[in-house]
Amino acid sequence: MRRFSWFNATSLTFGFVFLYLPMLILIIYSFNESRLVTVWAGFSTQWYGELFQNKAFLDAAWITIKVAFWSSTLATILGTMAAYIMVRAGRFRGRALFSGMIYAPLVMPEVITGLSLLLFFIALDVNRGILTIVLAHTTFAMCYVSVVVTSRLVSFDEALEEAARDLGCTPFDAFRSVTLPIIMPAVVSGWLLAFTLSLDDLVIATFTSGPASTTLPIKIFSAVRLGVTPEINALSTIMILIVTVGVIIASLISRGVSIRAKADERKAEQS
Amino acid sequence: MAQLKPNVFFAPWNDPAEKPLIQFKNVTKRFGESIAINNLTLDIYAQEFFALLGPSGCGKTTLMRMLGGFETPTEGQIFLDGVDIGPFPPNERPVNMMFQSYALFPHLTVWENIAFGLKRSDMPKDQIGDRVGKMLKLTQLEKFAKRKPHQISGGQRQRVALARSLAKAPKLLLLDEPLGALDKKLRNETQFELMDIQESTGTTFVIVTHDQEEAMTVASRVAVMVDGQLVQVATPDQIYEAPTTTYVADFIGDVNLIEGKSSLTDGGMDVHWDDNQPAIHVTTDTPLAARTSCHFAIRPEKVSISSEKPNAVNVMKGKIIDIAYLGNISTYYVEISAGVIFKAQATNNRRLSRRTYTWEDEIYLSWTDTAGVVLTE
Ligand SMILES: Nc1ncnc2c1ncn2[C@@H]1O[C@H](COP(=O)(O)OP(=O)(O)O)[C@@H](O)[C@H]1O
Ligand SMILES: [Mg+2]
Numbered sequence: 001m002r003r004f005s006w007f008n009a010t011s012l013t014f015g016f017v018f019l020y021l022p023m024l025i026l027i028i029y030s031f032n033e034s035r036l037v038t039v040w041a042g043f044s045t046q047w048y049g050e051l052f053q054n055k056a057f058l059d060a061a062w063i064t065i066k067v068a069f070w071s072s073t074l075a076t077i078l079g080t081m082a083a084y085i086m087v088r089a090g091r092f093r094g095r096a097l098f099s100g101m102i103y104a105p106l107v108m109p110e111v112i113t114g115l116s117l118l119l120f121f122i123a124l125d126v127n128r129g130i131l132t133i134v135l136a137h138t139t140f141a142m143c144y145v146s147v148v149v150t151s152r153l154v155s156f157d158e159a160l161e162e163a164a165r166d167l168g169c170t171p172f173d174a175f176r177s178v179t180l181p182i183i184m185p186a187v188v189s190g191w192l193l194a195f196t197l198s199l200d201d202l203v204i205a206t207f208t209s210g211p212a213s214t215t216l217p218i219k220i221f222s223a224v225r226l227g228v229t230p231e232i233n234a235l236s237t238i239m240i241l242i243v244t245v246g247v248i249i250a251s252l253i254s255r256g257v258s259i260r261a262k263a264d265e266r267k268a269e270q271s
Numbered sequence: 272m273a274q275l276k277p278n279v280f281f282a283p284w285n286d287p288a289e290k291p292l293i294q295f296k297n298v299t300k301r302f303g304e305s306i307a308i309n310n311l312t313l314d315i316y317a318q319e320f321f322a323l324l325g326p327s328g329c330g331k332t333t334l335m336r337m338l339g340g341f342e343t344p345t346e347g348q349i350f351l352d353g354v355d356i357g358p359f360p361p362n363e364r365p366v367n368m369m370f371q372s373y374a375l376f377p378h379l380t381v382w383e384n385i386a387f388g389l390k391r392s393d394m395p396k397d398q399i400g401d402r403v404g405k406m407l408k409l410t411q412l413e414k415f416a417k418r419k420p421h422q423i424s425g426g427q428r429q430r431v432a433l434a435r436s437l438a439k440a441p442k443l444l445l446l447d448e449p450l451g452a453l454d455k456k457l458r459n460e461t462q463f464e465l466m467d468i469q470e471s472t473g474t475t476f477v478i479v480t481h482d483q484e485e486a487m488t489v490a491s492r493v494a495v496m497v498d499g500q501l502v503q504v505a506t507p508d509q510i511y512e513a514p515t516t517t518y519v520a521d522f523i524g525d526v527n528l529i530e531g532k533s534s535l536t537d538g539g540m541d542v543h544w545d546d547n548q549p550a551i552h553v554t555t556d557t558p559l560a561a562r563t564s565c566h567f568a569i570r571p572e573k574v575s576i577s578s579e580k581p582n583a584v585n586v587m588k589g590k591i592i593d594i595a596y597l598g599n600i601s602t603y604y605v606e607i608s609a610g611v612i613f614k615a616q617a618t619n620n621r622r623l624s625r626r627t628y629t630w631e632d633e634i635y636l637s638w639t640d641t642a643g644v645v646l647t648e
Contacts (some may be wrong), residue, residue, distance in 0.1 A: 159371075159374040163435075164387070165362050167367065167435070167439070168391035168439070170362060182376075
């Protein structure tokens, strides 16, 4: 047992308070009866009821979910392909440049990514709307997917693919029936990550959205400028819930896999 | 049975009319600057159990991977049944490989692993179950069909890998150090299992190993490889009894090597190795020209020990300076002239405490005129 230390306990408490107290307050006030956000007047779920009557919010939520779904799916496909090719291609001229270019958007300021995409869409004369947000989110989320999938592929035994080829698979069939199922947990984590990133992106969406494609973060941001309402608290609480569930599922997937593997190994030793 | 496979019955390499199953023709493989396979030419015949033996890094795996289709020769060609297989990818070759790491698919059960290749062949769906069942029976894995690879032991995994690579009934099965991960006892059992399976399926096996005992046990022929080249390709007994180079003699088993110069005699030759010692008499049909530098090689178990001077062609006096007790046999290290140590082996047919010879004993070593060989390389 480690000895209890006041210093550790204090810094831990302080850290968690710092991280979660604002959110906790937000959640509490979403159940406030009063219209005044900062005055507690008793417990109520009325703002949730009103939220579900508010068509503008519901539309924005629906757009956000559609954008998140399509962009994370596209990002997962492209990011997995990029990761696979970078890991398998071995050494070639310009490899470092290539992998650097895949990861650059990770560190690029969002404003710059958003602005350059905006200019790009204008240059191509594409009407801004759901499609442009999906494309924009795909571009930056794909880097994250690629990072997650690469780290899994690095420890992937290439002999498995060779065995599949040996047993009659074309390269694509080997990838589909051996590599993909094995790296699936990483791909799913990547998808969830991309989904959450798209769900709460404000900056890039602002640059690339059109008048008929306001996403929820944009909606909230513009609503808040007119004053925080309990409805927004309720909406934010729901988003916190969705993101939390997403993160928990992602970590359960990866933990579940390793726990099952450990249990199986014990079983193998006993047999 | 393994021991009943003498080369009298099975020696296609001695039959000029026999067509080899595999032919390497002047194959060279380079990785950048380094040469993994150096101008190698080799014939392997159908139904052989062919062993590739050599030190680590000599190119065994590379040779196998070229047969499997995972590497392409830089120069030269490889023929299978007379067809140049160069242009064919692994999935179009009637060749299967058992990987060094087994490479079992972790997300599939034992049954699905074995069925994997069959599902991708032109075998009708309703026959796949039968074939998998047959393979499970052959490798005694029926009980584990529903398990995943990490739910079975190392020995069982190795059998799954074997069953999977045999399932498609390939013309040629490649085994890359298949038994490397098993302990000695399991390895010996598995060697015999492999030989039984090889015989009952009639498949041609090419096995890579760095364990010379394993190569000698299982193989119909052994190829000794060094630095991407074949030094000798012969049956296990020829490799052991008639090595063609000192490297092979030394690599396979234990050997006494004595350097000397030749002289011709009636019916053979003498090897002069020390002016104060008698020359070694060798009977051979192919004596070397006089005064050729050469090595005389003889296995320790072909050298007898006695305390009285025996009546033999080659006799040498010496003193025991060390004894290595190995349980069933003992190896005696005998100094026959200053700094020259000769090894002799004798079976321990008496208890250790009643051993005939001991340290510092003056004894006689002797051997016949056909017990050893003379090597020039
Ligand atoms: N993919 C590769 N790239 C570069 N060099 C390689 C590669 N594969 C093998 N080699 C080299 O070729 C030589 C033979 O290797 P290998 O066939 O694996 O030997 P063995 O199986 O006999 O131990 C070694 O020197 C090894 O370093
Ligand atoms: Mg090897």
